[in-house]
């Protein structure tokens with residue numbers, strides 16, 4: 001039986017980069033004996049325009065039935081004034097919550113070919129390879145109560161940062177398991193000197209450490225973690241943290257590499273089913289102009305092949321193709337140094353397919 | 357009548373750096389005609405050891421009566437296992453709350469003499485001069501309810517991120533006023549695509565902008581702000597944000613300069629009364645070894661002279677003294693390049709007094 005892959009192009013540059021992913025997957029179906037069935041559905045602003053809702057029932061149903069999901073990007077200025085519940089982002093947040101994709105893996109890797117793109121000094125970032133495990137279905141993103149209301153005649157906004165022990169434990173296990181497969185160093189980031197919810201977080205991580213004696217666990221306050229990422233990012237191997245801190249730190253870590261157009265991510269449920277997406281956003285300013293870098297999306301496809309579809313060989317092959325394309329100096333605008341020839345989204349897709 | 361300055365040395369390197377501040381202030385009383393009275397009180401771990409409490413009543417009383425407060429640093433590993441309410445940090449948080457020091461000003465300035473200390477490329481940070489205005493007495497740091505409890509048999513931790521309209525407005529005004537005195541660019545940082553409390557934040561900032569037509573207001577999501585600080589920090593002039601985001605972003609911004617041993621901060625109430633402190637922490641690893649850089653504390657003294665004591669000339673004079681000391685290549689270990697001669701805390705204090 002075929003495995004089903006659902007494509008969710010979304011908004012901005014999402015459709016362009018997803019189109020390159022579809023080409024690569026089609027190539028693999030034809031030439032690498034992959035038994036995949038691709039389908040497509042609406043999410044985010046694109047879904048709002050077509051149906052009035054950021055996450056239509058049909059999309060959610062297709063996502064539940066798929067073996068893996070590839071998402072482009074959601075959001076754009078034209079929807080920024082909508083009430084929160086009707087914004088494109090709700091489509092993304094709804095998918096994460098409904099599919100229980102609690103473990104978000106965000107690698108920040110510096111490609112040697114692109115070392116110059118970083119705003120940090122070469123010796124600080126050369127060889128950088130860290131992985132952030134971000135909790136994705138809890139914390140302040142989903143906590144209740146939330147809203148804006150009058151309290152004694154004063155308008156007041158409020159959100160709730162909440163984690164239960166099992167929520168912390170399951171993402172903690174993913175982080176320890178991931179660290180076991182890498183450098184066996186795990187840094188848990190919290191604000192346990194101020195926030196009670198992260199005192200519980202630290203306690204659970206400390207308890208889990210007993211089950212993974214080979215992993216060296218450390219704890220760091222989030223403000224210090226933001227400093228240390230800038231000062232000396234190579235001190236980290238795997239970082240685990242909650243949803244909000246993970247949002248901030250993973251973007252900071254991604255930017256250390258100077259090439260967020262290169263970085264994939266995976267959001268996994270307890271069975272390893274996942275949604276895969278490039279770390280970059282919808283970049284409305286360059287949407288539709290064939291300027292976007294599709295490599296983050298293609299590397300997300302590689303993560304999908306590896307983690308959700310069990311196609312390790314195909315994943316390796318695709319990652320090697322991306323590396324050889326970089327080695328051959330193919331560059332979209334975001335990763336081109338001054339004087340280098342810039343190619344477009346489609347041409348970059350061609351280059352990867354040729355390299356396959 | 358003399359103005360009263362309360363010194364709160366605190367923990368770790370706090371007493372050493374505060375001692376240099378006291379020497380400089382004594383020098384100014386003797387030689388620059390300043391009518392100041394200095395006194396000292398206990399806070400943080402030092403207060404816990406002496407009285408069992410991080411913020412003894414006597415300290416709070418003295419702080420209320422003082423015209424300005426200079427704090428060294430609080431905290432250390434020996435108190436890390438205490439329950440939250442009895443930790444050294446509670447002394448600091450208690451002072452902020454009790455004295456209503458809601459506006460925290462944190463400059464991140466790159467001193468040309470120390471340009472090499474940054475982990476960022478020279479062209480990215482040369483001339484960097486940004487100011488973060490962090491709300492300091494509200495948000496998730498102080499929100500109720502908070503705690504860890506059993507819910508249906510499951511241990512659950514929770515905190516509350518809350519801001520009322522007047523709280524946002526008063527710190528917003530400080531930020532707009534500050535921007536007026538600088539480059540007239542203000543960036544308000546929030547997560548208005550996910551958190552309702554920051555939707556209110558954005559709304560209030562947008563409304564205030566009408567009163568400051570000369571200031572160019574922009575809005576940025578916090579994850580993007582963390583990226584932009586790394587990618588191109590010089591795009592910012594003044595940043596205003598809530599307590600938690602401000603904690604993270606101001607440490608990140610400070611580290612861009614590579615010399616957090618140089619950065620002062622001010623925490624002000626509505627009348628401009630303030631508490632001044634170096635941005636660095638208590639650095640327990642080097643405490644008592646005469647290695648700490650006292651310049652962040654001396655620059656905090658300069659901010660205090662300017663903002664709370666109305667001694668503009670003395671403030672200018674002290675800042676010039678610090679600059680001439682740097683120009684004369686005096687370096688503590690944290691700001692010394694390889695091969696440079698390193699001097700201690702006390703010797704750096706001597707150098708500044710000589711330069712005065």
Ligand SMILES: CC(C)[C@H](C(=O)O)[C@@H](O)C(=O)O
Pocket residue numbers: 075089092093247549550579
């Ligand atoms: C678009 C937004 C809701 C989302 C988030 O905050 O999680 C994005 O920033 C991300 O990190 O995937």
Ligand SMILES: CC(C)[C@H](C(=O)O)[C@@H](O)C(=O)O
Pocket residue numbers: 193194223431445448449603
């Ligand atoms: C010590 C700690 C409570 C404090 C904070 O989080 O506010 C510190 O990090 C700071 O930024 O002044």
